[in-house]
Amino acid sequence: xxxxxxxxxxxxxxxxxxxxxxxxxxxxxxxxxxxxxxxxxxxxxxxxxxxxxxxxxxxxxxxxxxxxxxxxxxxxxxxxxxxxxxxxxxxxxxxxxxxxxxxxxxxxxxxxxxxxxxxxxxxxxxxxxxxxxxxxxxxxxxxxxxxxxxxxxxxxxxxxxxxxxxxxxxxxxxxxxxxxxxxxxxxxxx
Amino acid sequence: xxxxxxxxxxxxxxxxxxxxxxxxxxxxxxxxxxxxxxxxxxxxxxxxxxxxxxxxxxxxxxxxxxxxxxxxxxxxxxxxxxxxxxxxxxxxxxxxxxxxxxxxxxxxxxxxxxxxxxxxxxxxxxxxxxxxxxxxxxxxxxxxxxxxx
Numbered sequence: 543x544x545x546x547x548x549x550x551x552x553x554x555x556x557x558x559x560x561x562x563x564x565x566x567x568x569x570x571x572x573x574x575x576x577x578x579x580x581x582x583x584x585x586x587x588x589x590x591x592x593x594x595x596x597x598x599x600x601x602x603x604x605x606x607x608x609x610x611x612x613x614x615x616x617x618x619x620x621x622x623x624x625x626x627x628x629x630x631x632x633x634x635x636x637x638x639x640x641x642x643x644x645x646x647x648x649x650x651x652x653x654x655x656x657x658x659x660x661x662x663x664x665x666x667x668x669x670x671x672x673x674x675x676x677x678x679x680x681x682x683x684x685x686x687x688x689x690x691x692x693x694x695x696x697x698x699x700x701x702x703x704x705x706x707x708x709x710x711x712x713x714x715x716x717x718x719x720x721x722x723x724x725x726x727x728x729x730x731x732x
Numbered sequence: 733x734x735x736x737x738x739x740x741x742x743x744x745x746x747x748x749x750x751x752x753x754x755x756x757x758x759x760x761x762x763x764x765x766x767x768x769x770x771x772x773x774x775x776x777x778x779x780x781x782x783x784x785x786x787x788x789x790x791x792x793x794x795x796x797x798x799x800x801x802x803x804x805x806x807x808x809x810x811x812x813x814x815x816x817x818x819x820x821x822x823x824x825x826x827x828x829x830x831x832x833x834x835x836x837x838x839x840x841x842x843x844x845x846x847x848x849x850x851x852x853x854x855x856x857x858x859x860x861x862x863x864x865x866x867x868x869x870x871x872x873x874x875x876x877x878x879x880x881x
Contacts, residue, residue, distance in 0.1 A: 711863060714804065
């Protein structure tokens, strides 16, 4: 943990997030969103979640940016929407209340770097057996794989990973069915 | 869409970078047991390597690297590898995706689970790479008259 990084990163994350929302030129917004993803990846890595940071850097800052820019070139460069000014103060109050709720909830999270947080104890607070403690103790014995995250993702939680891959396949097939024109054009030409 | 500027500098730099990006992607997939990463991240990096050439050289030239018709079959075969591992374990007497019952000759115990994880990661990487490239190709699909991006 680097204190300088921890202080400066949220500042830049907020700036890029704000820029991605308010920019009228959509290309600017896309680039700001990409930078936001990369800074989030840095924040994840500085918190010790290296696998999550890697995924965010590759998907958020790499591939998603390309997709968004392609869609912008295909459609319109500038945003057309006008902000709706009705119930302005009510909306602001709702957002502030939700933010306060999130901050209140975050006070109950365990301190980062805590060696004995409740979710990693062998017995949970309600008296049942905790899965996380089993994973930590037995991941290397079960699969001879030093990276515990890989064992959890591919072995213990194999169903989850299978579901994720099926979701990605469904997204790809939907794009295929909606956007690909070649077959349809060929039929029209006949 | 605007016509593409044929900048030789961008083309040469991306041609030089692409093999290294794809090699690092393959490394991330196969080395997920020991370092951060795995099938998803590695597959996305392989797709990024293909997309870099797609963006700079246009879809005509980049067909040499990865044909447009390969994307969806690669994605489906990746998911099929995942299902095949699970169903093989089921066939040899275990539950679905219980790698203790997966069958590789002369490999037993924890090493069997490790090897099964490697096969799963390769399947996930293939699926993610194929589908990301195929989404890009579907988005870029356009009438042949108007030329390239």
